[in-house]
Amino acid sequence: MNSRLFTLFCIIVSVSSNISEEYCTKDEKSCSEDHNKYSREANDRSVKIKKYVDLAVDQYVPCKSEHCSCHASVIDQDLAPFKDGITKELFDRAQVKATKYQIIDGKLYREKECHFPARCAGVEHYLTALAAKMPDLEIVVNTRDWPQINQAWGHPKAPVFSFSKTKDYYDIMYPAWSFWEGGPAISLYPTGIGRWDKHRISISEAAEKWPWEKKENKAFFRGSRTSEERDALILLSRSDPDLVDAQYTKNQAWKSDMDTLHAPPAAEVPFEDHCKYKYLFNYRGVAASFRFKHLFLCKSLVFHVGDQWLEFFYPSLKPWVHYIPINPRATENEIKELISFFKENDDLANEIANRGFQHIWDHLTDKDVKCYWRKLLKKYSKLVKYDVVKDVDLKLIS
Numbered sequence: 001m002n003s004r005l006f007t008l009f010c011i012i013v014s015v016s017s018n019i020s021e022e023y024c025t026k027d028e029k030s031c032s033e034d035h036n037k038y039s040r041e042a043n044d045r046s047v048k049i050k051k052y053v054d055l056a057v058d059q060y061v062p063c064k065s066e067h068c069s070c071h072a073s074v075i076d077q078d079l080a081p082f083k084d085g086i087t088k089e090l091f092d093r094a095q096v097k098a099t100k101y102q103i104i105d106g107k108l109y110r111e112k113e114c115h116f117p118a119r120c121a122g123v124e125h126y127l128t129a130l131a132a133k134m135p136d137l138e139i140v141v142n143t144r145d146w147p148q149i150n151q152a153w154g155h156p157k158a159p160v161f162s163f164s165k166t167k168d169y170y171d172i173m174y175p176a177w178s179f180w181e182g183g184p185a186i187s188l189y190p191t192g193i194g195r196w197d198k199h200r201i202s203i204s205e206a207a208e209k210w211p212w213e214k215k216e217n218k219a220f221f222r223g224s225r226t227s228e229e230r231d232a233l234i235l236l237s238r239s240d241p242d243l244v245d246a247q248y249t250k251n252q253a254w255k256s257d258m259d260t261l262h263a264p265p266a267a268e269v270p271f272e273d274h275c276k277y278k279y280l281f282n283y284r285g286v287a288a289s290f291r292f293k294h295l296f297l298c299k300s301l302v303f304h305v306g307d308q309w310l311e312f313f314y315p316s317l318k319p320w321v322h323y324i325p326i327n328p329r330a331t332e333n334e335i336k337e338l339i340s341f342f343k344e345n346d347d348l349a350n351e352i353a354n355r356g357f358q359h360i361w362d363h364l365t366d367k368d369v370k371c372y373w374r375k376l377l378k379k380y381s382k383l384v385k386y387d388v389v390k391d392v393d394l395k396l397i398s
Contacts, residue, residue, distance in 0.1 A: 122177025
């Protein structure tokens with residue numbers, strides 16, 4: 001067979017092979033059943049994702065910027081269980097769960113001991129700024145990682161303030177201490193993640209250095225193994241490093257490579273350097289993750305895993321409008337297909353990333369945090385059914 005005939009033969013075989021894979025039936029032994037099945041399924045998923053996005057965007061009503069109204073409904077929902085009033089009995093039930101604060105004559109007081117001093121300081125930054133214009137009141141502030149009053153477990157309701165919760169808890173959400181200080185202390189932030197006002201500037205400046213067209217076309221994650229929910233992404237990174245760069249870092253409980261899924265722990269990466277990548281993953285920690293709000297500032301597409309754990313600003317963010325929702329039980333293949341879809345639909349990915357950035361930039365300023373605290377305290381105080389008397393055992397916080 002001469003070279004021209006051989007080339008023609010190869011072309012015919014190649015085309016025939018493609019046609020047979022596209023139209024083959026289960027009865028044909030040479031048929032690639034997986035080709036048909038997965039091509040069809042991939043196409044169906046692609047159509048569904050586009051429909052999810054279109055429907056979500058069509059139904060989305062942007063927030064108004066005035067008076068932190070974007071988050072106001074969360075206050076009403078959290079206080080609804082106490083609509084009949086907060087009695088001294090309810091408050092005393094809450095007090096054993098967390099740290100007692102009072103505002104008396106425009107001054108802030110707290111129990112002498114605080115289990116997490118930096119976290120209390122992060123809370124007190126806002127409370128001291130607001131105290132002068134507040135009525136006399138007292139609240140119980142939980143600075144632990146997890147909420148306290150679970151109605152599904154039969155806990156009687158009590159007004160405990162917590163930074164994060166699921167719908168099963170009576171706890172009242174407040175802006176986390178980490179907006180100012182007391183966030184997780186890691187080597188990059190040895191005194192703890194805080195100063196949201198400064199992170200907004202530094203991360204958004206990094207985003208300008210890494211505009212969408214210059215970002216690496218892959219997914220990125222760094223974090224410790226606080227939950228097995230993160231394993232699928234880590235394993236996908238190991239099998240497909242061109243698609244995902246995801247590695248575990250050390251946490252305080254780290255003892256060996258077993259704690260980082262049988263691999264040496266990776267170095268921590270500053271938030272600003274996350275902006276080099278188009279796709280960023282957010283997983284919950286013990287409760288909600290402090291990183292979530294930071295990721296949006298990169299103008300990267302945020303993949304948010306799970307929807308149970310909340311902070312006060314989460315409900316204002318809408319899936320498919322501002323971020324991509326992922327089931328915590330998603331497999332490696334499901335995650336891969338979702339990332340691949342947005343790689344193939346680059347303009348759509350960029351649009352969602354920009355909407356996510358703009359929402360956080362416009363509606364989660366330090367002013368919004370202080371506004372939320374103000375509204376929360378005033379609405380709470382109107383529910384109190386007893387006279388608040390100064391507790392002489394508390395210390396003045398100046």
